[in-house]
Amino acid sequence: MSSHPQANSKQLYLSRQTIRWGDMDAFGHVNNTVYFRFMEQCRIEWLEEVFGPTIAGEEGPVIVNAHCNFRRQMKYPARICVEMSAGHLGRTSVETTYIIRDAADEQIIYADGAAKIVWVDFKKEKSTALPEQLRQLLTSL
Numbered sequence: 001m002s003s004h005p006q007a008n009s010k011q012l013y014l015s016r017q018t019i020r021w022g023d024m025d026a027f028g029h030v031n032n033t034v035y036f037r038f039m040e041q042c043r044i045e046w047l048e049e050v051f052g053p054t055i056a057g058e059e060g061p062v063i064v065n066a067h068c069n070f071r072r073q074m075k076y077p078a079r080i081c082v083e084m085s086a087g088h089l090g091r092t093s094v095e096t097t098y099i100i101r102d103a104a105d106e107q108i109i110y111a112d113g114a115a116k117i118v119w120v121d122f123k124k125e126k127s128t129a130l131p132e133q134l135r136q137l138l139t140s141l
Contacts, residue, residue, distance in 0.1 A: 009085040009097055010141035013049070015042035016103060019078045030074035035111050036066060039098045042082040043115065050134060059128055062120045064093075068113035079103035080110065089138050092127040093118040 017038055025031040047061060074080070081103050087095035095116050102108035121128040130138075 009087045010138075011083060011085045012096070012141070013042060013046035013084045015045050015082040015084070017041060017080050017082060019074055019076050019080065021076050023074075024076050028075065030076070032068070032070060035068050035070065035074075035100065035113070038080065038082050038100055039066070039068070039084075039113055039115065042084045042098060043096065043117070046084055050137060051131075058123060059119060059121050059131070061117045063115050064118045066113065066115040068111050070111050072108065072110045074100075074110050081106070086138055086141065087114075089130075089135070091129055094130065094134075094138060 015038075019030060023030045023034045043061075079102075081101045083099045083101070085097045087097055089095075093116055095114065097114045098112060099109060100111045100113075102110065118127050119130045119134075120126065129135075
């Protein structure tokens with residue numbers, strides 16, 4: 001899965017976030033794990049926009065893989081923009097890509113990454129078809 005948005009990927013959501021003091025590690029820059037949290041927060045905001053404030057239930061999204069390319073160190077204080085785009089749409093899954101930029105200078109790219117979202121029936125512990133509401137949204141882009 002490529003982490004760079006491709007010509008066929010469509011922007012889904014833009015999340016504006018603030019780097020917190022506690023996001024930094026002993027080396028004085030944002031810890032690598034926090035980049036995944038920024039992408040996660042963007043994804044959750046988008047899912048809440050689509051399904052409402054709670055998405056918990058008998059079915060829901062699970063991330064089956066994720067990766068991040070660290071392009072530049074982030075440091076406190078700063079504001080960032082996380083762009084989420086949709087790529088390949090399958091029966092039970094959608095590939096998503098992310099670009100983390102400096103909110104004050106969008107030319108500065110801190111990282112890019114990707115995550116594959118699979119819709120799961122939690123009781124059966126198996127993948128299931130994406131909800132029709134989500135599929136319609138993704139195919140209408």
